[in-house]
Structure formats: C-alpha cells, structure tokens
Amino acid sequence: MGKLANDPAPGSPELPAAGGKWPSRAVAGLTVRKAMEIPALAGARLLAxxxxxxRVVQRANIMEVPDILPWVKPHELLLTTGYPLRNTPQGLPGLVAExxxxxxxxxxxxxxxYLDALPDEMxxxxxxxxxxxxxxxxxxxxxxxxxxxxTGVLNKQAAALERSWEVHHALLSVVLEGGGLTELVTKTSAVLGVPVMVTTADGRVLAEGGNLDDLASWRHTPCFDTSGRFRTEYEPGGVHSHVDVPGWHAVVSIVAGRVDHGRIVAFARHRALDDADVNVLERxxxxxxLAVNKQLAVTAVESKYRGDFLRDVLSGRAGDRDRIVAHCESLGWDVGRDLVVVVAELDPESGPAGSAGxxxxxxxxxxxxxxxxVVQRRDPRAAVVGFAQxxxxxxxVGARPDPESSxxxxxxxxxGDGGGGRRSFSTGVSRVVDDPSRxxxxxxxxxxxxxxxxxxxxxxxLAHFDSLGSFRLLSQIEDRDELRGFxxxxxxxxxxxxxxEMEDLRHTLKVLLDTNLNVAEAARQLHFHYNTLRYRISKLERMLGPFTTDPELRLDLALALKVLQMRGLS
Known part of the structure; x- marks a missing residue:
C-alpha cells in the first residue's frame, strides 16, 4: 500500500486538464460579452x-471572400457584410461548423x-x-x-501584465524578507481570495493559506485520498472542474531546473478560476x-547536525541521560518521556525504471x-531523522495502551493510498523506552x-518487536540451506x-498446533466435521509421526511451519 512519490512528469499548465475542462477564459482577451459593451458594438443584437x-476575442478580421477558412485564427471576431455568404459552397450551416x-x-x-436575412438553418x-x-x-x-x-484587447493584456508584475513583486518580497512556504501561500491566498496550498510532488500537504475551514472541507472530495494526500497523479496542471467535486481548483507545478518540487493548488467554491488566477499561481x-531551494539548503545543514547527534545517541556515544535530554531540547526534541523507536526502510525497488521527464x-x-x-503535524517535539538507508x-507513547496503533x-x-508513484516501505517498532539511555x-x-x-x-x-516471538531467533540463522533442510x-x-493438497494439510496442522490439539475447536475453526478432522490427524501422523503424543515433535513441526512462513528462503 505505502508508496513514495515517483510520479511521472506533470502535464503542462497551459493545456486543458485531462478529465476536467478549462473555464471559459483560458487565454487573455475580451469575452464576446464584454466586447458587445464597447461603443461600436453597443447596438449589435445576438441572433444565436x-x-x-x-468565448475570448483576441483579434478581429473582415470576411470579404467565400474561402475565408484558411485565414481564420482562433479567438477571432469575424466581420462580414454578407456578400461572401451569398454563394458559400458548403452552405451556411456547414460554414458555421467549420x-x-x-x-x-x-x-x-x-x-x-447583400443579404436580407440569415437562413434559419444557419x-x-x-x-x-x-x-x-x-x-x-x-x-x-x-x-x-x-x-x-x-484597443480593448491590448488594454486588458496590459492590465494583466501590470498586475502580474505587481503580484510577482509582492510574492518575491515574501522570500526576500525571510518568509517560507506558509507565508507565501498566505500571501497568494490573499491575492486570489481563495484557499491555497503547497504539496510535495506526490501530493503531501506542506503549507496552507486562506480559509482553512474551507480548505479542510475540500479534503473530503475525491481530489484527496483518505490520508489527506492530494492526488497529484490524477490532477495535471491547469484548471479543473469535476462532476463529483464542487467548484474549481487550479494546479501548477513547482519546478526548479528539471527538478519537480511539488504543486501549488488553489480552490474556489463560488467562482470559476481563470487564466489570471493560473498566472498568479505560476508566479x-x-x-x-526559490523558497524550497532555500529551505533545502538550510535543512541539509541542520539535518546533518541532527543526524550526527541522533546517531551518537542510538550508538550509545552521546553521554549520560542529562546531556542527551538537554541537547535534544536545544534541537526541539523531547526525549524525556516514554517513547518507541520506529525504523522505516524503503523496500527494494522491483518495478520498471521511471520514465524520462x-x-x-x-x-x-x-x-x-x-x-x-506527518510526524511533526502530530507532535512537533518528536525526533525524525533520515539516515542513508x-x-x-x-x-x-502518550495515553494509548497500544503504541503500535499510533x-x-x-x-x-x-x-497514503500508494498513489503518486510512491515506494513501499517496511516499518519496525521497539518496546517502550522509558529512559533515553535505553x-x-x-x-x-x-x-x-x-x-x-x-x-x-x-x-x-509493519512489525512490533514483541510480536516477533521465535522469528527473532530464526532470523539469526544465516545458513538458509540449513533452514530449508530442517x-x-x-x-x-x-x-x-x-x-x-499439501498446502491444505499444512493449514490443518497449523490450526491443530495453534489450538493445542483441541480437536473440537480445530474442527470448528476449519469448518470440518469432527470425524473428518480425526481422519486428517491420522493421515498427518502417518506422514510426520506421532505428534499428538510427542511434545518434542510438535515443537519441531511448529518451528518448521514458522520457517516456511518466512520470506526469502527460496
């Protein structure tokens, strides 16, 4: 289930989103509705x-010949006196479609x-x-x-450029004045008037800004998985409006050089997001x-210092209890309480290599x-350090009686849900440690x-040390051939x-041993008739020996079944 981000290159934020659609204004210009408000078109009447x-108007042209199609450009307002429409070869409805x-x-x-009226078909x-x-x-x-x-188009584009520069300057000042991602998303949210968040490349939320209650409600939509991860693998760059998600959301990748650092996402319930909003998000x-790269540089130094000290603590070279507690306090860690040590390792990669991008x-x-x-959201004073492997x-531990559940x-x-190309990992949990020296x-x-x-x-x-039982001893045996021979x-x-058939009999044997040879209870768990199980016991004893009366043989059989349960013996 668990995977870490290794998702493919995100889609271009300039393209319509797969599975969604752009809002009506995906490019800079005047809408037809606004164009009809200019003085020259104030008397125009909408026929259809x-x-x-x-639709967006970016340019205007005049239709003087019937074969205008090769010269028509997207987002164009086409003017005509009707003269070229008199003998249009494909017919006026076909011309409209083209x-x-x-x-x-x-x-x-x-x-x-030249024309008294337009045909009803057109x-x-x-x-x-x-x-x-x-x-x-x-x-x-x-x-x-x-x-x-x-003139209207140029004025609108000039205003958009001016606003874009003002926004860029305001956002850049956040970083120049020492702010981080939290301050950046707060400023961006204030500019757009909608909640904004920054995530990692696989969708883990790093910072949030704006109305957090509104943002929290979005976490219950299909855009997020149950762990609160934004599903970046299903949300390429651009503006999206999904049938099962209220409102709009816009996604832009955070890229430095060729490195994908994450996503910045804006959410709006009560208005459509447009190209101007996307432009702000791109800025x-x-x-x-810049903020991520700055934080990475600072974190690299701090992590080495923290990692070196925690490595000394875990190897017993950090000094006495008081020194460990005091130094951890200076690092923002509280180790003077009941803790469990958790070690997580990425599992060996078995899938194909990632795609180019x-x-x-x-x-x-x-x-x-x-x-x-994840941990710092739950407890900011908990120590988390990454080593090489x-x-x-x-x-x-807190008040919960079962630390493994935490x-x-x-x-x-x-x-999360394993999405975003995450790598699976295995986790081990220690017994409760009540003293830093332990x-x-x-x-x-x-x-x-x-x-x-x-x-x-x-x-x-996910394994707790106390749940390992005899597996702890079996795992110490390095000679796999000896185990297989046993x-x-x-x-x-x-x-x-x-x-x-042998696999079925093994399962019967395991249930018998687990129930301490209680035939009635084993028959109930296996859903067998009592006499059927007695027959199976006789068959097993012919194969294995008198395990019902020989406790040493039962021990050997139980150990052999545990060895079979272990992986990596083949």
Missing amino acids: GEDGLD LDARGLAALAVKLHR VHEADRLGLPLLLLPDAVGFDDILNQVL AATVAA LQLRPVQERFTVAWQS EVVALLP VRDVVRQVS LPVGYEQARRAVDVGRQMNGRGS VRETLHGLAADDDP
Whole structure:
C-alpha cells in the first residue's frame, strides 16, 4: 500500500486538464460579452449562440471572400457584410461548423445590402454549437469595430501584465524578507481570495493559506485520498472542474531546473478560476521554487547536525541521560518521556525504471520529508531523522495502551493510498523506552523488527518487536540451506509448496498446533466435521509421526511451519 512519490512528469499548465475542462477564459482577451459593451458594438443584437458569450476575442478580421477558412485564427471576431455568404459552397450551416472547429470567437454580420436575412438553418447551427452570431447595425463602420476591439484587447493584456508584475513583486518580497512556504501561500491566498496550498510532488500537504475551514472541507472530495494526500497523479496542471467535486481548483507545478518540487493548488467554491488566477499561481510557483531551494539548503545543514547527534545517541556515544535530554531540547526534541523507536526502510525497488521527464529529489530524501511532515503535524517535539538507508523516529507513547496503533496511523498517513508513484516501505517498532539511555536498545529492537517483519510478511510490513516471538531467533540463522533442510526433514512431503493438497494439510496442522490439539475447536475453526478432522490427524501422523503424543515433535513441526512462513528462503 505505502508508496513514495515517483510520479511521472506533470502535464503542462497551459493545456486543458485531462478529465476536467478549462473555464471559459483560458487565454487573455475580451469575452464576446464584454466586447458587445464597447461603443461600436453597443447596438449589435445576438441572433444565436448565447452559450458562447464567454468565448475570448483576441483579434478581429473582415470576411470579404467565400474561402475565408484558411485565414481564420482562433479567438477571432469575424466581420462580414454578407456578400461572401451569398454563394458559400458548403452552405451556411456547414460554414458555421467549420468556423467553430477553427476556434472562432464570434461571427458578426451586417445585413440588407447583400443579404436580407440569415437562413434559419444557419442560426440553428450557431445556436447548437454555441457560436455567437451577431447582427450589426447598418450605421456602424468595420474600422471602428476593429480599432475598439483591438484597443480593448491590448488594454486588458496590459492590465494583466501590470498586475502580474505587481503580484510577482509582492510574492518575491515574501522570500526576500525571510518568509517560507506558509507565508507565501498566505500571501497568494490573499491575492486570489481563495484557499491555497503547497504539496510535495506526490501530493503531501506542506503549507496552507486562506480559509482553512474551507480548505479542510475540500479534503473530503475525491481530489484527496483518505490520508489527506492530494492526488497529484490524477490532477495535471491547469484548471479543473469535476462532476463529483464542487467548484474549481487550479494546479501548477513547482519546478526548479528539471527538478519537480511539488504543486501549488488553489480552490474556489463560488467562482470559476481563470487564466489570471493560473498566472498568479505560476508566479507563486516560481517563488515557491526559490523558497524550497532555500529551505533545502538550510535543512541539509541542520539535518546533518541532527543526524550526527541522533546517531551518537542510538550508538550509545552521546553521554549520560542529562546531556542527551538537554541537547535534544536545544534541537526541539523531547526525549524525556516514554517513547518507541520506529525504523522505516524503503523496500527494494522491483518495478520498471521511471520514465524520462522532470526529475524528482532523491527518493531517500523525499521519504524522510514524508515522515517529518506527518510526524511533526502530530507532535512537533518528536525526533525524525533520515539516515542513508532508513528513517528513524522517536514517537511518544502518550495515553494509548497500544503504541503500535499510533505508529500504524503514522504509517497509514505516510503511505497514503500508494498513489503518486510512491515506494513501499517496511516499518519496525521497539518496546517502550522509558529512559533515553535505553534508546540504543530500542533502536536495535526496531531494526530487528524491520528485517524480520519483511521476512515474515513481505514488502510493506509493519512489525512490533514483541510480536516477533521465535522469528527473532530464526532470523539469526544465516545458513538458509540449513533452514530449508530442517523444513524438509521435519515436514517430509508436507514441505512441498507447489501441491495444493499439501498446502491444505499444512493449514490443518497449523490450526491443530495453534489450538493445542483441541480437536473440537480445530474442527470448528476449519469448518470440518469432527470425524473428518480425526481422519486428517491420522493421515498427518502417518506422514510426520506421532505428534499428538510427542511434545518434542510438535515443537519441531511448529518451528518448521514458522520457517516456511518466512520470506526469502527460496
């Protein structure tokens, strides 16, 4: 289940999102609705295509010949006197369809000189496609329309550029004045008027800004998994509006060089996000990349210092109890309480190599950040340090009688739903450590639990030291051939792992041993008739010997079954 981010390169924020759609204004310019408010078009009447009034106008052109199609550009307002429409080869409804396919913003027609009216079929087709069809007043001049439309477009684009620069300067000042991601998302949220968050590349939330209650409600939508991870693998760059998610959300990647550092996401319930909002997020993403790189440089130094000291503590070289407690206090850690030592190791990679595209930070570094972000949300004074091959966390026991359940909650949050290309990992938990001087013992217990737990349960295991039992002893035997020989000599034909009948008999034997040879209870658990189980016991004794009366043989059989349960013996 648990995986760490190794997701593919995100989609371009300039493209419509897969599975969603852009809002009506995905490019800079005037909408047809706003263009109809300029003086030259104030008297224009909408004949059809009301659904397309939010199409964007970026330029204007005049249609003087029937074969206008090769010159039509997207987001264009096309003006005509009707002269070229008299003998259009493909028919006027077909012309409307062709213009719509080329991304035309609107078609404006001046009648009465060459055409008295537009055919009903043409009007119906424009209405069906949502292509605005405007009827121009007789007195209006095309040159006035061209000048005023282009002036309006340029003014809007200039205003957008000016606002973009102001926003960029405001966001950049956050970092220059020493702020981090939290301050950045707070400022971005204030600019946009909607909640904003920054996540890692695999969707783990790093910082939030704006109305946190509103943002918390979004965590219950399909955009997030049950652990609170934003599903970046299903949310490429761009603006999204999903059927099962209220409102809009916009996603922009945080990239520095070729390294994917995460996502910045804005959420809006009561208004559509548009290209201006995406532009602000892109500016914020650039600044966020600076903040992340700055934080990485600081963290690298601090992590080495913290890691060196915790390594001394776990190896017993850090001094007496008082020195350990005092030094940990200076690092913001509280080790003077009941703790469990947790060791988490990434499982060996068995899948194909990642695809080309944006690079991700080293997997062990991302794994450490994942543990730190989850644990520090629960207890800011808990120690979490990443070493070369593992992450070590000193988690408080608290009032819960079962510390393993607390660790399981943390593992669940670090794992998420396995999305975003996360790597699976195995986790070991020590016994409760009530004195810092016993942390080295707890560390060895947790490391042993990782190794044995992975052998017992495979990848993604979570094992407590106290639950290992005899597996702790069996795992110390390095000679795997000796273990395999012991299994064959003890179980005989029952050791075959490719025979369904033998596997069934092994299960019967295990239940009998687990119930201390209580035939009635074993029959109940196996859903067998009492006499059926008695027959199976006789068959097992013919194969294995008189285990019902020989306690030494029962011990050997129980150990052999445990060896078979361990992984990595084949």
